[in-house]
Amino acid sequence: MTSTSEPLAPPDRIARRQVDKFAERRRQLADAALLTLSERGYARTSLREIAKDSGFSHGVLHYYFRDKVDLITYCVRQYKAHCVERYDGIVATATEPAALLAGVGDALAGTLAQDALMHRLWYDLRGQSLFEESFRADVAEIDDSLERMIWRTVEAYAGLVGATPTCSPSFAYATVDGLFAQALLRHLAGSSDALDDLRDGVRRQLPTLVG
Amino acid sequence: MTSTSEPLAPPDRIARRQVDKFAERRRQLADAALLTLSERGYARTSLREIAKDSGFSHGVLHYYFRDKVDLITYCVRQYKAHCVERYDGIVATATEPAALLAGVGDALAGTLAQDALMHRLWYDLRGQSLFEESFRADVAEIDDSLERMIWRTVEAYAGLVGATPTCSPSFAYATVDGLFAQALLRHLAGSSDALDDLRDGVRRQLPTLVG
DNA sequence: AGGATTCCTTGACGGCCGTCCAAGAGCGTC
């Protein structure tokens, strides 16, 4: 905490107070924003709507965030943290190849069903990053962490069957993510087969990646 | 052409005149709209901007289209026509399995490089359809036609190697589309490996789909 | 040519947007 009491311009306000309530409110508002974004999509979500859903007035957002891009960027970063935390424990324990295949399939199908709207938001934001440069770096970082997550799975499976990966990390990620994206599409469209097909798809694709 | 000369409400205006200039202008405006959309993305494109890029005034859009959704929907449909027309000739001629793999890889890499912005728009609109119900049906139809296209490729390849497909059409589409989507992402991000990786990826993935 | 019809422009409307700001509320400290 500074002992001087000079008047602070808004940007400084954001830099200060790292540990206390300020940062906490930012997280809280970003959480609310993520919820609204996941329901309405990037293109249809306004700051006023985010504020309304958060229970605060619309003015408060500019007290905690410089502008809309700052808020969305912060949201994306927070979403990333949520992502890797959730997915990092997926592979952890499995001593049989078949069990790992089943575990990974179940984990992916589980999060797809449970966090469908958040995954929808992820694909939305990833798409937006192709048009809006501001998000690109953060989105790419998340994408990398997802690729690494898939790659860890491939390596774990390879280890269990006594083989080594025969493809690049990006190939593994691309094909598995393709399966996941399509399963999400069909799941949200009401297809009841989507989850099972995802499980089967992962179970089928993973073994082709090692040898 | 009707011989009566009753005053027509806007909706009727659209239903009439199927063959003549009316439909042609619609196509022309939709083409301009697709161009603008592919450059700016769905979330950032306004009717005024579309009109400006088309060389007409902003009012004309409501003479040829009921509202914005009508325009975008028409654009999506027109995009679909463009798509299937372009992709339908891809597999056509190939008597050797290796030649088919190379041909498909080159074709996909070629259209990815040449029509990158249009493909970016496709993924954008496909994502939007998960939030905006109005587009969902048309987008699903395009998706189906793409899946069938990939499936024809798989069947052609299976025929050439004297085998049959061992996966579902949706599995084939999901994995190949995953490769394509990631290649597009990396290509637009400036990666020079993206196109070659797409070629290699397709060449690697296709053989795993038959047996 | 001239009237009817089609096509297109222009300007306006209400509404929502992101942003900013003045003022008040809450609250810990002296």
Added chain:
DNA sequence: GACGCTCTTGGACGGCCGTCAAGGAATCCT
């Protein structure tokens, strides 16, 4: 209890949005 600082409110702003209507321009038909 008064002060100072942090936090929050709610209104105002300019601007862009989609939509629409009135009227001019172009075209067609006889």
